[in-house]
């Protein structure tokens with residue numbers, strides 16, 4: 001039995017560059033050459049074992065928290081998120097944070113955010129003109145930022161909110177770009193120089209976040225408030241302890257970073273894919289404007305996230321050896337393994353004609369636990385998955401009941417925007433005209449029937 005599976009022999013910088021520039025083509029090519037398990041090497045020189053057989057994905061997602069360290073694998077994000085972010089923690093501390101964070105994100109609770117999501121979309125749609133071509137990504141980012149500020153941070157309209165929006169936008173632009181990611185990789189997460197650079201953008205944001213936390217703490221109506229921060233302030237762990245202000249700051253930053261760009265990128269892909277397939281767009285539009293096939297709306301979202309998973313891989317550092325590749329490789333402790341969402345989703349034995357955008361496939365067969373994994377899995381599965389799915393449904397419904405849209409050009413290529421993969425022109429769409437059917441403008445009345 002071998003320790004590490006084979007992989008490309010190119011220099012690590014060449015591998016990293018291809019992974020950044022053409023992530024899908026690069027890994028698809030390696031799978032064609034080496035099979036379902038192969039080893040890559042990126043800038044830091046550490047091997048990364050890529051897994052794309054659902055059996056290996058199951059091994060990783062069902063492995064114990066003591067063996068599969070995700071926090072350690074995410075440590076590049078520590079300078080921004082802080083050391084007490086759920087994404088950076090492992091084992092007992094991770095479990096403590098996860099238990100406190102999960103209840104506010106429970107599926108049924110999401111209905112309470114319907115109004116906020118509808119309003120945020122309506123404000124955005126009010127700026128759209130018939131006949132104009134729109135780049136969806138920044139528009140979707142504006143919506144998801146507004147939703148997080150209100151539903152997660154609990155910020156009401158006012159001058160304070162505008163100040164925070166500007167600070168968050170600046171911070172997001174300066175921290176989640178390719179230059180910053182490359183610097184983190186080259187300098188390492190413990191670099192003082194890196195931290196100094198980041199502190200300049202993070203300090204004013206932190207100041208605001210601590211102010212928001214303090215204001216919530218002394219709000220007389222804290223128990224009645226619906227936002228996630230209020231619930232986190234009231235949550236207690238098994239020893240009856242609340243999250244400290246520093247832990248709350250790190251989790252707010254995590255929810256912003258994990259929830260804003262991901263949902264906006266997925267939505268941009270949904271519009272890009274739909275406008276390239278006019279018949280699918282037409283059927284979805286009909287369902288949203290009066291049909292009653294909610295299953296089709298969900299299938300469109302599932303298919304978008306299958307074909308364009310915005311986070312293409314997740315990573316774990318092994319603390320004990322595991323066996324993968326149908327018993328062929330015994331990976332030693334210390335190895336980094338990466339269930340490759342993007343490759344699992346392109347398997348033709350699970351998804352015939354895998355490169356085709358065909359939502360009907362999910363009506364015929366519902367998504368499988370280890371074969372549809374855009375939100376990762378196991379003890380690290382995305383905390384905000386119900387929130388994201390609810391928001392995607394809300395935005396699709398609001399847009400397509402208000403406007404007729406069409407493609408503004410050919411299909412867009414996959415490119416990387418720091419953490420997520422996005423359409424290389426941001427998902428360009430032409431706004432044809434205002435919808436003229438009964439039920440149109442539902443978003444204008446804030447009446448999303450989800």
Ligand code: HEM
Pocket residue numbers: 070086087098152254255256258259260262263266310311314315374375376377378379380381382383384385387388
């Ligand atoms: C389309 C949108 C989204 C996608 C595709 C997505 C995807 C993911 C993925 C792949 C992971 C890692 C799972 C793993 O390692 O196995 C993750 C983790 C996480 N996500 Fe999301 N996410 C989305 C939206 C959100 C939203 C809206 C929030 C919250 C507002 C959120 C909060 C989190 C948190 C807190 C974690 C860390 C979980 C842990 O380490 O235990 N995500 N997400």
